[in-house]
Amino acid sequence: MKIRAAVTNEIDSPYVIEELTLNEIRDDEILVKMVASGICHSDEVARKGGYPVYPVVLGHEGSGIVEKVGAAVRGFEPGDHVVLSYHYCGHCSNCLSGVPASCEDWMTVNLRGTREDGSLYFQREDGSPIYNFVSQSSFSTHTIVTERNLTKVDKSVDLRLVGPLGCGFLTGSGTVLNGLKPGPGSTIAIFGTGAVGLAAMMAAKISGCSQIIGVDIHDSRLDTAKQLGATHTINSKDSDVLAEIKKLTNNKGVNFSIDTTGVPAVARTSIDILAVGGVAAPIASSRGGVEINFNADLNMLNRSIKGVLMGNSIPQLSIPQLIQFFEAGQFSFDQLVKFYKFDEINEASADSASGKTIKPVLIIDEDYAPAK
Ligand SMILES: NC(=O)c1ccc[n+]([C@@H]2O[C@H](COP(=O)([O-])OP(=O)(O)OC[C@H]3O[C@@H](n4cnc5c(N)ncnc54)[C@H](O)[C@@H]3O)[C@@H](O)[C@H]2O)c1
Ligand SMILES: [Zn+2]
Ligand SMILES: [Zn+2]
The missing domain is CATH 3.40.50.720 (NAD(P)-binding Rossmann-like Domain)
Incomplete structure (x- = not known):
């Protein structure tokens, strides 16, 4: 399918919004239509050279709505509201012990830029590769993830706010x-x-x-x-x-x-x-x-x-807990967020770097409206 994504073409180049092809999901994968994405300092580190492969679609604080699920997916269905977070293998000894942040394959499954078999999620019309980031690439209108990347949230939750619960606010x-x-x-x-x-x-x-x-x-x-x-x-x-x-x-x-x-x-x-x-x-x-x-x-x-x-968080346990703290007035992360349009991504990133904005969030789906 055709999607729009902010591409980082080479080290230190600005984000360029381009039309790309997003390849078909596999049986164990999920297509998410992005509503919003936070910008984390680590995106800036990657944009400035801290990533092994370019061109890449950065972004790893996405929130959105499930659009399509593969035949083997059991935990999610189209229409589910989700926060995206990091990936983990699910079968190494640390994952099995309940510590997925210590997944033995963490670096590979999140920072390889492709699927395990080397195949791509995104490509240009001429077939040239565009790589993935933190198994998410949320600076995109749509992306492909697995069940382990996702945390379901109630439809009453404002999806424009909660993407950063997948990285920056989760980390802190x-x-x-x-x-x-x-x-x-x-x-x-x-x-x-x-x-x-x-x-x-x-x-x-x-x-x-x-x-x-x-x-x-x-x-x-x-x-x-x-x-x-x-x-x-x-x-x-x-x-x-x-x-x-x-x-x-x-x-x-x-x-x-x-x-x-x-x-x-x-x-x-x-x-x-x-x-x-x-x-x-x-x-x-x-x-x-x-x-x-x-x-x-x-x-x-x-x-x-x-x-x-x-x-050291398990996203599926910590993100709902943080939302509870937020609703109880104990975790007012909304005060740190400033919204930007998707095509203002370079300005949003500069405002984060200069200290003007604490947590920029790109609104990728302008038609989304939070439940009343
Ligand atoms: N370990 C992890 O899993 C993980 C995950 C996410 C982010 N990070 C990293 O955490 C760091 C913080 O991310 P962030 O989004 O909060 O970044 P940020 O830029 O919003 O915050 C950094 C803060 O440090 C302050 N600062 C800079 N120089 C200083 C100095 N000399 N003395 C005192 N304060 C100073 C800045 O004013 C700013 O408020 C980044 O390096 C990011 O890459 C790590
Ligand atoms: Zn693992
Ligand atoms: Zn981050």
Whole structure:
């Protein structure tokens, strides 16, 4: 079928909306008509060269409506409202143990750009290949996924809002709820109060953290952090973060920290500020690392550093839970979202990079209207 998608032709090239052919679904696949898609910082990382194959249709925070299902699909039917998230194999030992974010094939099934047998989802009229991203490619009017990519949501849910529950908001909240698991009364510092950091902050409040310290370089973001649960905020442009956090925590440091900035020096601070026994989660996509002295930084203080992918979440369990938190007024992610038209994708992406918009969402189906 003919579809319209935003293609990234080569490293650092702008998005170009093109007509492409979307190939037929197979028995175990599902065709989704996209309603909207968030733009995640990781799309920008991929657009700027962090992906092995181009041209590619990026986007991995899609929401839409099932249009067609393959003969072997049992859990979904046309008309179902869905949020798209990452793929997992379903049969490795980690998937079978209930930890699909640790799927042994995660990198391959999500970042290969094709089906397992190398066949394509998208192509140009001349047959030349266009690759897929995170098993989703949601910057498209339609896409092909499997049951494992999908979470069904109630038809009363506004599909324009919920795409980012498949990545950015899932990652931030899950890093707290499933990764660090702070107990009530614990202290946490969150470096970078963008989409991921603010979701982490709301989850820290839900978890009963007593001190939730937000650090950023934009006052406007820190104001939002305050509204969403930060007990303290620090603009690191004009203060000594280590000294400030020490002051706030009786010189102890924090029990937990998360770095969402990807700036090596900030990630380093997020480790240095840990209390004895503390745990840091440096979850940003960063090309640079930091030097760690295992004994002085970790062992002798019984501290650890934890890698967390996609908030260690099971999308089918976490996304409905986040919607419940949202409906209860505890996870107000809608305040972070700004809508753009699909063909404003380059502007939306630039607004995310400049810090103007926290979570841009492209409205791909302008005819969709949320249930009253
Ligand atoms: N681990 C995962 O599974 C996973 C999943 C999704 C996203 N990510 C990554 O998480 C990171 C955050 O994503 P996001 O969408 O929230 O990005 P974002 O750009 O919205 O947020 C980053 C924030 O960091 C702040 N910042 C930048 N430099 C800073 C500095 N020196 N000091 C303090 N604050 C600073 C920015 O002002 C911004 O508010 C990205 O690197 C993204 O690729 C990881
Ligand atoms: Zn697996
Ligand atoms: Zn993402």
